[in-house]
Amino acid sequence: MFYEKYPAIVGSDVAGDVEEVGEGVVGFKKGDRIPKQLSYSQAASIPLTLATAAIGLYANQPSGIGLNPLFNHTSANYSGQAALVIGGSTSVAIQLLRYVKFGPIITYASGRHSEYLKSLGATECIDRNQVSLSELPEVVKKLTGGVQVKVVYDAISNNDSQLAGYEILAEDGGMVLVTGENKLQEKIDATGSKKTVVRVFAYPFMPAIQEFGKAMYKNLTKLVEDGDLVPNRVEDLPNGLAGITAGLERMKKNQVSGVKLVAYPQETS
Ligand SMILES: NC(=O)c1ccc[n+]([C@@H]2O[C@H](COP(=O)([O-])OP(=O)(O)OC[C@H]3O[C@@H](n4cnc5c(N)ncnc54)[C@H](OP(=O)(O)O)[C@@H]3O)[C@@H](O)[C@H]2O)c1
Incomplete structure (x- = not known):
């Protein structure tokens, strides 16, 4: 892995002003800063969290489940389709699902965050202190009244959350894992299921994902200015x-x- 030996740079989330522009760099000038309404702390919370949710949900397979590969407002519209975010306090996934008009957007998180998560786009919040992951499929089924859940974003990705998310996912749906091992591919292979499960790697600079990364960063300022993306x-x-x-x-x-x-x-x- 990247960080096995010290000295190492163990993080990449930073914020600041442009002090100098290198040769060949376009789109930036000395003195540029992040959108006015953001503090440096808020801005620094964006890059990795956005890349994780955006690549997982929007980028094409195998990097993501391909909901909005051009990263724009107009080409993706999933209104009337249900999505679930397990571990919703991570916050960005809910907003990216709202951006492409999913509804309902159900989330599983600590109950004390319900109002906040609703302000970001969640339509239903299931309190993880009241409902266990093994009970989640049944509770979601009741909430959606049989509407199939087309997308599951699993921000926990442990054994129990993967199993719960997979059970809830529609047969033609897509699920995003953020960490750990993908325990579900064997199931998919064994049953010939059409469900798609990806394990995201939030590094938008790899050649295969670079064009997507550029579109994401190109849109970022407007997303923040328009209030479509509220930082953590x-x-x-x-x-x-x-x-x-x-x-x-x-x-x-x-x-x-x-x-x-x-x-x-x-x-x-
Ligand atoms: N693949 C990649 O490239 C990549 C990149 C970045 C991050 N990640 C991974 O993505 C995950 C989420 O990152 P994050 O920064 O959002 O993490 P975070 O802020 O530390 O945690 C997100 C939320 O997860 C909830 N949670 C924690 N343990 C839980 C459990 N056992 N069951 C249900 N919910 C639980 C908590 O929700 P409540 O507050 O609501 O209780 C917590 O606020 C981490 O595991 C991180 O390592 C992966």
């Missing part, structure tokens, strides 16, 4: 790089929920 909620960590250790400890203890932690390296003392 963020919390600034204190003490520059030193603050990251405490942040990681909180993540290990599952004490970070529905928010991205942001560090300011220049504040390191």
